Amino acid sequence: xxxxxxxxxxxxxxxxxxxxxxxxxxxxxxxxxxxxxxxxxxxxxxxxxxxxxxxxxxxxxxxxxxxxxxxxxxxxxxxxxxxxxxxxxxxxxxxxxxxxxxxxxxxxxxxxxxxxxxxxxxxxxxxxxxxxxxxxxxxxxxxxxxxxxxxxxxxxxxxxxxxxxxxxxxxxxxxxxxxxxxxxxxxxxxxxxxxxxxxxxxxxxxxxxxxxxxxxxxxxxxxxxxxxxxxxxxxxxxxxxxxxxxxxxxxxxxxxxxxxxxxxxxxxxxxxxxxxxxxxxxxxxxxxxxxxxxxxxxxxxxxxxxxxxxxxxxxxxxxxxxxxxxxxxxxxxxxxxxxxxxxxxxxxxxxxxxxxxxxxxxxxxxxxxxxxxxxxxxx
Amino acid sequence: xxxxxxxxxxxxxxxxxxxxxxxxxxxxxxxxxxxxxxxxxxxxxxxxxxxxxxxxxxxxxxxxxxxxxxxxxxxxxxxxxxxxxxxxxxxxxxxxxxxxxxxxxxxxxxxxxxxxxxxxxxxxxxxxxxxxxxxxxxxxxxxxxxxxxxxxxxxxxxxxxxxxxxxxxxxxxxxxxxxxxxxxxxxxxxxxxxxxxxxxxxxxxxxxxxxxxxxxxxxxxxxxxxxxxxxxxxxxxxxxxxxxxxxxxxxxxxxxxxxxxxxxxxxxxxxxxxxxxxxxxxxx
Numbered sequence: 005x006x007x008x009x010x011x012x013x014x015x016x017x018x019x020x021x022x023x024x025x026x027x028x029x030x031x032x033x034x035x036x037x038x039x040x041x042x043x044x045x046x047x048x049x050x051x052x053x054x055x056x057x058x059x060x061x062x063x064x065x066x067x068x069x070x071x072x073x074x075x076x077x078x079x080x081x082x083x084x085x086x087x088x089x090x091x092x093x094x095x096x097x098x099x100x101x102x103x104x105x106x107x108x109x110x111x112x113x114x115x116x117x118x119x120x121x122x123x124x125x126x127x128x129x130x131x132x133x134x135x136x137x138x139x140x141x142x143x144x145x146x147x148x149x150x151x152x153x154x155x156x157x158x159x160x161x162x163x164x165x166x167x168x169x170x171x172x173x174x175x176x177x178x179x180x181x182x183x184x185x186x187x188x189x190x191x192x193x194x195x196x197x198x199x200x201x202x203x204x205x206x207x208x209x210x211x212x213x214x215x216x217x218x219x220x221x222x223x224x225x226x227x228x229x230x231x232x233x234x235x236x237x238x239x240x241x242x243x244x245x246x247x248x249x250x251x252x253x254x255x256x257x258x259x260x261x262x263x264x265x266x267x268x269x270x271x272x273x274x275x276x277x278x279x280x281x282x283x284x285x286x287x288x289x290x291x292x293x294x295x296x297x298x299x300x301x302x303x304x305x306x307x308x309x310x311x312x313x314x315x316x317x318x319x320x321x322x323x324x325x326x327x328x329x330x331x332x333x334x335x336x337x338x339x340x341x342x343x344x345x346x347x348x349x350x351x352x353x354x355x356x357x358x359x360x361x362x363x364x365x366x367x368x369x370x371x372x373x374x375x376x377x378x379x380x381x382x383x
Numbered sequence: 384x385x386x387x388x389x390x391x392x393x394x395x396x397x398x399x400x401x402x403x404x405x406x407x408x409x410x411x412x413x414x415x416x417x418x419x420x421x422x423x424x425x426x427x428x429x430x431x432x433x434x435x436x437x438x439x440x441x442x443x444x445x446x447x448x449x450x451x452x453x454x455x456x457x458x459x460x461x462x463x464x465x466x467x468x469x470x471x472x473x474x475x476x477x478x479x480x481x482x483x484x485x486x487x488x489x490x491x492x493x494x495x496x497x498x499x500x501x502x503x504x505x506x507x508x509x510x511x512x513x514x515x516x517x518x519x520x521x522x523x524x525x526x527x528x529x530x531x532x533x534x535x536x537x538x539x540x541x542x543x544x545x546x547x548x549x550x551x552x553x554x555x556x557x558x559x560x561x562x563x564x565x566x567x568x569x570x571x572x573x574x575x576x577x578x579x580x581x582x583x584x585x586x587x588x589x590x591x592x593x594x595x596x597x598x599x600x601x602x603x604x605x606x607x608x609x610x611x612x613x614x615x616x617x618x619x620x621x622x623x624x625x626x627x628x629x630x631x632x633x634x635x636x637x638x639x640x641x642x643x644x645x646x647x648x649x650x651x652x653x654x655x656x657x658x659x660x661x662x663x664x665x666x667x
Binding site: 253 | 491492493576577610611612614624626627628631639640641642653656
């Protein structure tokens with residue numbers, strides 16, 4: 005009896021480990037959980053396109069680059085370094101700060117020799133979860149399936165000198181001898197030029213546009229308070245990152261304030277408050293937004309897509325696009341935003357897309373886009 | 384204990400309010416100047432002085448003058464003098480502010496667009512050497528100078544305050560505002576800046592890489608150049624596609640390069656001001 009109990013425990017533990025190691029690879033992929041084997045040599049054989057893709061993405065999740073690269077077909081037009089960079093990003097881009105949290109594959113076409121699988125990739129990033137959709141092409145090589153990786157187009161920036169000719173505003177604060185201290189310079193004058201409140205699937209949304217009417221840059225934040233019929237506040241939220249905070253003179257930005265789990269039928273009034281403070285700023289970089297078009301993406305969602313063109317000489321690490329959409333009467337009916345996960349190199353362009361709710365896509369008549377930018381080491 | 388002293392003294396004042404007055408206080412005292420209080424009778428007594436920011440106690444001889452130091456009368460306002468021997472007697476007197484020694488001058492805003500009605504306001508308050516507000520009427524002269532033009536107006540203080548309100552000028556640049564009273568003067572500056580762009584016009588030409596579009600020199604309706612760094616949004620519509628560039632004005636002109644090969648309709652806007660439309664043909 006003394007020996008039997010430890011033996012039973014060891015056998016049961018070994019059995020559970022075996023079930024865990026072999027069982028996980030055969031089930032359907034679950035968002036946020038790495039599938040496949042935890043140990044080298046125990047990866048399930050890529051005998052089907054789904055299993056091959058699961059193995060590949062699991063290795064990418066764990067950053068097992070050698071195994072992941074081995075899972076590619078020899079016909080792939082990519083070297084190992086470019087493959088790794090494709091996943092981990094470069095130049096301080098958003099992808100460089102992201103992790104692949106999960107994936108959700110959906111076969112589009114499977115035959116004896118090749119397969120096409122669409123995968124929704126779920127990344128965790130410093131700006132919240134981001135979803136990407138990617139189509140993978142797999143082919144059978146002998147008795148295993150392998151992914152064919154397309155050539156990754158990397159922006160090639162030639163060496164050149166780009167003179168910096170734009171303005172920069174610095175801020176000099178008054179010292180102790182200054183009679184009025186920092187109050188000697190008034191805060192920038194900004195104005196809300198439009199506001200609209202709507203119900204959405206996630207709750208109430210207050211949105212519109214703000215203009216900097218002043219001749220100096222402003223750091224802007226918009227707050228909204230929902231008030232009920234008795235005059236009591238229901239909720240109070242800010243625009244957070246759904247606004248271009250630094251506004252140069254005469255620049256217009258959309259803003260959006262989300263009130264999750266609040267419906268407008270309880271709201272009698274919306275109190276708006278825009279706060280502006282004077283900040284140092286630069287008119288550089290200038291980012292053009294080219295080829296903007298309302299369209300549908302591969303999943304059938306209504307999107308506004310286009311290309312961002314960096315017309316300056318510095319790298320923009322994390323571009324952020326904010327778009328306001330207008331109806332026939334010029335009223336803002338929706339504001340949406342999206343981060344571009346690749347860095348915008350000087351004089352080069354990157355594609356972007358922002359989503360519009362399907363229910364609103366027919367109403368949209370016009371749109372306006374601003375590009376917010378985060379560059380490492382710059383204010 | 385320190386707090387209870389003025390309360391007790393005030394209570395004493397109330398108690399002796401109906402008694403005959405045996406002390407004579409100055410009819411007019413000025414802050415920061417010496418004064419004296421005369422007493423009648425003889426013998427030792429205790430003197431209390433209660434006023435704004437002061438409460439003191441000292442031994443005095445009745446029949447002699449009580450000398451009040453300039454230090455004791457720094458703050459303008461009502462003072463109560465109490466002399467107690469066998470019984471207490473009191474009298475109150477008022478200390479008014481001294482001669483104006485400094486001018487506090489507030490001008491708002493620090494930055495104003497040109498040609499705005501009632502846009503600039505200024506408030507001046509004269510204070511004496513001990514920071515007492517001078518409430519006696521004084522005439523303050525406000526002088527506003529922008530470039531070579533200068534206007535002035537004199538305003539008499541009411542309860543220690545005088546103020547003005549005026550329109551901003553037609554030209555961008557500093558507006559010097561000086562408030563003066565006798566030989567005291569205080570200077571403030573208001574930055575007059577260009578107003579919204581007026582008659583925003585653009586021109587463009589096709590280049591090898593797209594369309595180079597630029598504004599004509601951007602001015603406000605009074606002819607002032609709009610400051611550098613002001614954003615002009617160029618929008619090019621090519622078929623059902625649109626391209627936009629937010630370009631800052633530099634040396635009066637905003638310029639942008641737009642990538643488009645087909646015929647394009649280009650417009651410009653700065654803030655809420657729209658410019659003209661420009662049609663550029665497609666690349667041959």
